[in-house]
Amino acid sequence: MRIAITGIGIISALGAGQQINRQQLLAGHSGVGGVRYLPTRHHAYPIGEVPFSNSELAVMAGYEADTTISRNTLIAAVALRETIADASIHNSKFIIHHLINGTTVGGMDKTETYFTEWKKGNYATLHYIRDHRAAVHSQQLAEHFGIEHVTTVSTACSSALNSIITAVQMLRTGEAQQVIAGGVDAMTRVHLNGFASLGILSQQLCRPFQPDRDGINLGEGAAYLVLETEQSALQRGAHIYGYIAGYANVCDAYHPTASSPDGEGAFNAMSQALEMAQLQPNQINYINAHGTATPNNDASEWTAIERLFGKTLPVVESTKPLTGHTTSASGSIEVIFCLMKMAQKGYHYAINNAFGFGGNDSSIVLSTHPTDISHANGASIHHSINSHECGASLAASAAHHSISPMQARRMTPMMRQLIACAESSIRHNSAVQLAEGVQLGDLSPFYDSPDAIVVGTQWGAMVPSLELLDTMLMTDEQEMKPSLFMMAANNAIAGTLARHLNCKGYNITLMGCEDMYEQAIEHAKRIIRAGDAKRVLVCGFDEQAPIWQDLLTEAGCPADNIAKAQMICIN
Amino acid sequence: MEQLKQQLKQQIIDALNLEEMQPADIVDDAPLFGEGLGLDSIDSLELIMMLDKNYGIKFSDKAAAKQAFASVNALAQYVFDNRTK
Structure with a gap:
């Protein structure tokens, strides 16, 4: 069985759309800078904000400019709109039935805006409290695009990668023929303050895997992919960007926020994904690492990479200095970056890593040419x-x-x-x-x-x-x-x-x-x-x-x- | 100094939400981190916040904090020497 990627859409600090993201990625330009839109007092930490206001995003996503929909939903909608158009789904007889959305922010950006009013007994905006649930935010997206079924994955910074994995599982088990999957997180004060309280934000541009690295730059964004069986893609003449050859979702089970010093979770995720893809480590050309630039993550991830790949390492890089760490969106943004790098450099196989708090470590193996993923065993x-x-x-x-x-x-x-x-x-x-x-x-x-x-x-x-x-x-x-x-x-x-x-x-x-x-x-x-x-x-x-x-x-x-x-x- | 130690033990219990522990459960000269009480890096962040709030202590570097957190004895001495409130 082969799982093809037939549509992509992306918005990040680099801009809105595939074209600008590809251009900036390949040129190595960073979108990380000073705070423009988030109403925070913390301006010492550079962040990778999506360079549009909410009303600009609303128009781009097909809403009224004065909509009160949350920034998290608007950013997601811009990327979803591009993904659906890119897969030409509306031009064919196929209709997408399933959205798998990864997010942690959910409705928090609205809640932190209105909570003080609610506490004072001013209930004019209290209806937003229902939207605090991440699932309601996903449902709003599904309704906007006429998608029937929706699943919301929330595994912190690995959410988008686990959304993609969930989509692949649905295709492997025959539950669906086409699925749209990815993730989103808008910047919120809660997670900016939270990461700051953990002492893991840098006040400079982040420096993944460098000896003097001193922390993360946070960012916001969204990216989605259309995944379908190769058979379905060929039947409808869809463009195929690449294939998902293997995946793994594991838990480091070590600490609520820190990665284990020996990188066991990272090692298990990458090695199990390679095993599913039936590939040897030396066949991998490129790794888009989680690489957040915290001393802990990068030491742990690097230890795992060296253990798995030995002395002949593939090209390993982190694109976090370009976009900031887009938390729940990072997995799908970086899968798209992998596809762009693979197309440019002629790489055959790549790995994307996304690791989250809670020890949620996931890896995906991508291939540019038709590659089988092992059949589901149909266990009862x-x-x-x-x-x-x-x-x-x-x-x-x-x-x-x-x-x-x-x-x-x-x-x-x-x-x-x-x-x-x-x-x-x-x-x-x-x-x-x-x-x-x-x-x-x-x-x-x-x-x-x-x-x-x-x-x-x-x-x-x-x-x-x-x-x-x-x-x-x-x-x-x-x-x-x-x-x-x-x-x-x-x-x-x-x-x-x-x-x-x-x-x-x-x-x-x-x-x-x-x-x-x-x-x-x-x-x-x-x-x-x-x-x-x-x-x-x-x-x-x-x-x-x-x-x-x-x-x-x-x-x-x-x-x-x-x-x-x-x-x-x-x- | 003895009174300060008792006070610090209660403040550690409160800051770290060790709700089933009593001040007497924390041994004066046992390490707070690692093999002793078994605290981790997140706890050290909580303790840094607690010491700032209650005693106006701001650590200049990680080495100073590490030294202060060696045990309750070490912490009491550090607070005695460096408190600003």
Whole structure:
């Protein structure tokens, strides 16, 4: 089976569209500079803003110039519009049915604008609170372009790459014939202050892999790709930019934000993606590295690259100094940069890396000529058992037995409850399988560990998110607790589960609405059918936060406390 | 000095959200990072914020912070010598 890339669209600090991005990329020009649009007091950190105002973006994306739609949605819409036009989908009999959108910002750019008003009891703009959910932002995009099904992936800085991987899984399992996938993040004060609180932003142009590197330049942008089976592309005479030859989504399971010193996650991601592509390391010509320019990321990633490629390294570069680190958009922006570099330099094979907080490490292998991706093995689903509906009562007492005080310092009560639920599901599942005479693998210490974790949520980690948002606004961006920022990422809980269970395999967080848990279950079945996992822990969570809960009730969409888990296993 | 140590222990517990620990659980001369209490780089950022807020301490470089965070004893001495409030 072959997966072709038949349409691309991109917007970044380099400009809007393929043409300007290609030109600036190949010339090595940087779009990183002073703050122009973000209403922040922090001007010491250069950032890579998309060089257009919201009203300019609105017109480019086909909205009214005075629309109140968020910058995150507008940036995404500009790139989506180009992607769809580029794939000529509307000129053929094919209609795109699936959008896979990666984002972490979601509706945060609106929330940070209006939260202070809401807190004062001014509810004129309270309807925006519904749009805080990343899934609602994706739905707005899908509606604008008439796309029926939408999935939102939120694995921090690897979101876009995991969106592309999800799209490939849908093609491999026959769930779809064409999918549009990628990611977006607009700049927000929350993540600028958050990265600053972690002490990992540079005050100069970032210098990836250089000995004197001292941190990240953040950026914003969006990029999407149309992915389809080669058969479908050939039938409709589509232009093929390249092929996805392999992929891997793994978890470093080491630390909430830092990469392991030996780069285990990065090594596993690249080597498993190469294995799927049936390629040897010496066949790779080019690596577009994650290369954020933090001392930690680059040391870890470089260690992994040297371990995998030995002394004959391919060309390794990071394009972060050109665009800034576009967080959830970086994976799809850089896959497009790979394709552009491959076309210019005549490279056959390239790897793109995208690593996120939570230890979410993903790699994709790209090829410029027809390359098979191994067939999905079509595994059947054995069990879907032991769904623990822990519900609204967050009596944390039951959840403490395996969590030390040191681990608990970075967990909300809901997180502890979810871990207890997950452990209970795993133990129960092991017992049922043993009773049925199924040979289990690793039984240490008391259960058969999952090889994949899929988490669904509607609102994300609202307790830490809201506390840090409130403090940031109250102190006029003077104060933010780094540990709260770390816990506030939508995928922080999936990363915590991975570390707690030592699960270094597939790891993803999906954002939905009321259907978030069902979406997670569907995804677990998808990855089993795609042959990417055998024993999947599925979790669903939401947590009620002070103030926020009252506002949600006022807006007519109250959220529940939810912690659920179940195991889904291969037969 | 003894009073300052007790105060610092409680402030460490509060800043790092070590809600199940008591000041007595933190040993005066045990390392705060690594093998001792087991804190990491994010905790050190939290402690730097806490010391700035409560004692007006601003670390000039990483080496100074590393020295101050060697143990509660070392931290108390550092705060005693460098506090501005």
